[in-house]
């Protein structure tokens with residue numbers, strides 16, 4: 610354990626109390642200057658620590674800290690997080706996870722990054738991850754089912770996320786087909802599922818989740834500032850990124866085991882309830898093509914059943930707008 614870890618442990622043990630620099634320095638056998646240096650590094654890492662030359666140091670909050678240690682200390686799942694790969698910065702956690710899965714990384718491996726330089730959305734679109742505030746997660750799954758069942762995992766992910774929002778007391782959200790979570794019409798989260806498969810079975814699926822947790826939307830790039838929002842803005846308080854991640858993994862694992870046991874109808878039912886899409890009039894854009902109709906249902910594969918002037922139409926990909 611490094612001196613920095615030992616200092617952090619002392620502050621955590623001290624809970625709400627001041628821990629003097631002298632006490633830390635005596636206990637660890639290091640100079641007061643070394644204590645200050647390490648405290649400053651902890652602050653840079655996102656720990657909110659009050660320091661006073663008279664009283665010492667006091668840990669205020671670790672809400673914005675996201676690192677392997679914080680994640681490990683919070684997660685309770687058996688499969689997910691069996692291996693944790695953390696990057697302060699990477700191109701895209703989905704790209705990293707895909708490469709790891711090709712090299713044989715086990716099911717349940719999670720890849721988390723504080724910042725992404727090439728965060729991916731669908732159809733080569735970009736996902737922006739706010740460093741120190743957002744969450745970028747990719748999970749490696751090896752469900753051993755036929756590829757046609759893969760879209761169910763995207764729906765399952767949205768349901769898992771909805772459980773965490775319920776737990777936080779956020780009522781006013783909606784799942785927007787196929788993969789967004791909206792709060793009062795603004796996007797707070799997106800899901801990107803990718804897979805490697807042959808005709809008969811899936812080798813692996815990468816589920817990527819991006820979510821704005823403690824983000825101020827004013828700090829987001831201009832092009833998304835007005836269409837995006839964050840959980841902090843909705844709740845009026847910051848939330849612990851590591852704790853949020855742990856709760857999400859817990860919900861996801863529960864539903865994933867249900868999916869593996871062959872029971873998907875209950876998950877779909879929950880998805881439909883949270884999506885509020887049934888009976889809505891929509892425009893679907895599939896590449897260059899636009900289709901108008903009313904949603905009459907969602908089938909077991911997560912496809913929309915659309916009633917158009919030309920008859921029933923099954924939508925399995927695309928972007929939708931309510932009209």
Ligand code: BT5
Nearest residue numbers: 701702703728729730731736737746799800817818819837
């Ligand atoms: C998505 O695509 O919403 C899927 C996003 C998945 C991101 C995660 S982060 C972890 C993992 N690693 C990756 O590289 N990706 C995954 P799509 O439905 O195509 O939406 C993309 C659109 O969302 C963009 O064109 C923007 O308009 C908008 N957008 C980008 N960043 C956003 C943000 N931080 N908040 C809200 N909207 C955003």
